[in-house]
Amino acid sequence: MKKKSKISMPSKYILMIISLLCIIMIFISFRTNISTGSLRTVSGYIYVPVQKGINRIGTFFSDKADDLNKLRDVMKKNEKLQAQVDKLSIENSNLQQDKFELDRLRKLYKLDQKYTSYKKIGARVIGKDTGNWFSVFMIDKGSDDGIKKDMNVMAGSGLVGIIIDVGPNWAKVRSIIDDASELSAMTLETSDRCFVEGGLMDMNEKQMVKFTDLKDPDNQVSSGAEVVTSNISVKFLPGITIGYITEIKIGSNNLTKSGYITPVVDFEHLEEVLVITDLKEKGGK
Missing domain, CATH: 2.40.10.340 (Rod shape-determining protein MreC, domain 1)
Structure with a gap:
């Protein structure tokens, strides 16, 4: 069996047809004295949904861009905080080592004082x-x-x-x-x-x-x-x-x-x- 051929039309031709229909509708409205209200009604069915879709898409990408910027700011702040935490951890570790060493030296000093007769x-x-x-x-x-x-x-x-x-x-x-x-x-x-x-x-x-x-x-x-x-x-x-x-x-x-x-x-x-x-x-x- 032969496969049925699918009919496809380039997008530029579709745009030309829509533009032509719009021109015809405008011409008919002048020739037949269609009321402004009727024209608005027709345009409302066509324009408003398209505009809403465009607005939603624009809002979506705008929100995503804001979220991305916020994420970048948070990541930068997190890197700075992590660097501060690492620095404080090293300082704390050094302080603990100094404390332990000081405790040991104090014990040695106490021992030295206990046996003062020995050099x-x-x-x-x-x-x-x-x-x-x-x-x-x-x-x-x-x-x-x-x-x-x-x-x-x-x-x-x-x-x-x-x-x-x-x-x-x-x-x-x-x-x-x-x-x-x-x-x-x-x-x-x-x-x-x-x-x-x-x-x-x-x-x-x-x-x-x-x-x-x-x-x-x-x-x-x-x-x-x-x-x-x-x-x-x-x-x-x-x-x-x-x-x-x-x-x-x-x-x-x-x-x-x-x-x-x-x-x-x-x-x-x-x-x-x-x-x-x-x-x-x-x-x-």
């Missing part, structure tokens, strides 16, 4: 061994700054550890929680001596270090007692706070006690330390 130098932590704990770590002061092996290190509220290696502008610290650490200690109130042993397993499980061989003949030591470095410890200067007894158990011989101490230093977060530049004369624990 000290401040240092920053610049590296550590793997793991969560600062068991062995590096500081940014070395032999050029007067740092020597076996110098004691403090932070927070007490003892951190001891210098075990030194370079020109760095030093390595072994903390009291390290597996290789052991030191002589005593209870502050009764001066009963014991040994404090480091252990990362105990830190992981209990956040505490172990003490052993505590001789307490009068049974005066109880939970909460403060433990400090002993006056017979040769590497560690006397009287530096280690921590507080948390758990106690009596040995099988009923002569000694052992248990656990909660350190006064946060060994999970260390950033600044104090190195005591005074040294004991002889080696030992």
Whole structure:
């Protein structure tokens, strides 16, 4: 079957026909004396709907243009506000960091004032061994700054550890929680001596270090007692706070006690330390 051909007419011919009809209507109106009211009626049917359509289209595009301009203004204001928010966020973050650093430095100052008889130098932590704990770590002061092996290190509220290696502008610290650490200690109130042993397993499980061989003949030591470095410890200067007894158990011989101490230093977060530049004369624990 043949397809029916569609009749199409160019738009310019349609416009010419409409224009011709309008001219004919005007001519007829003059020839037949059509009243002005009738002509208005006819034009109303043709012109008014067209004018309304044009007005609606014009209003639509005008509203869209206004909305677009408003959107652009809002986007520009939003960019400015976002830039201000970013700036304020950075400033707030810097202020928080300054606050935390100030708090840490205040604690170091308080610690420095607690042990005024010892000479000290401040240092920053610049590296550590793997793991969560600062068991062995590096500081940014070395032999050029007067740092020597076996110098004691403090932070927070007490003892951190001891210098075990030194370079020109760095030093390595072994903390009291390290597996290789052991030191002589005593209870502050009764001066009963014991040994404090480091252990990362105990830190992981209990956040505490172990003490052993505590001789307490009068049974005066109880939970909460403060433990400090002993006056017979040769590497560690006397009287530096280690921590507080948390758990106690009596040995099988009923002569000694052992248990656990909660350190006064946060060994999970260390950033600044104090190195005591005074040294004991002889080696030992």
